[in-house]
Amino acid sequence: MAHEYRLTVAWHDDRGTVDYRSYTRDHVVSAVGKPSLDGSSDRAFRGDPARWNPEELLVAALSQCHLLSFLHAAADAGVVVTAYTDHPAGRMTKDDDGGWSFASVVLHPEVTVAGAAADLGPLHHRAHEDCFIARSVAFPVTVEPVVQER
Incomplete structure (x- = not known):
């Protein structure tokens, strides 16, 4: 398929x-x-x-993919997410051959859940593992989440 x-x-x-x-x-x-x-x-x-620019769009694609994978994981786990905002940051560096490539992208999702804050670490881990875009890039993508209660 x-x-x-x-x-x-x-x-x-x-x-x-x-x-x-x-x-x-x-x-x-x-x-x-x-x-x-x-x-x-x-x-x-x-x-x-x-x-x-393409660099911004790549960072946006990683953020969007994590968002959508995270919402799926939360729904499966019975965690009610009511808001999600990310402030991702991508870093490009000059390579030894003079070209440029991404060295890393860090996602900073701020997640609001209904009721008491749950441990969302496993959900972010699952989302990262399930994200098609993160699985396809040759540089590290890390997640530094913030949880908020509603």
Whole structure:
């Protein structure tokens, strides 16, 4: 069994790639039935800081995947989660060959549960193990949760 995800990434610049500084990094990510997403490269790489860059989207994907896996684990365990906010942080470093890669991503989920706070550590562990995106990356993804009672 497999799941496929299809989308379109479109870029256009009449001036073209004359040199590294000459072309726009702006592009549009789209998929059928969804609003388009304006993308660019990070400002450090001559991109538009008002648009989403791939690095931010990777960190967001890890956070979203953990959220959805965590909610599933909580529901299975009978823990009623009423709110979840994450403030993830990704760190890229320069490699020995001069390229860049992610060194780590840390998730900081703030979870609110109904009633007395439960030990959510095992649920975060299960969510991390079940997250398709975290299982697919070659760098550590850690979770530093905060629990709140409602």
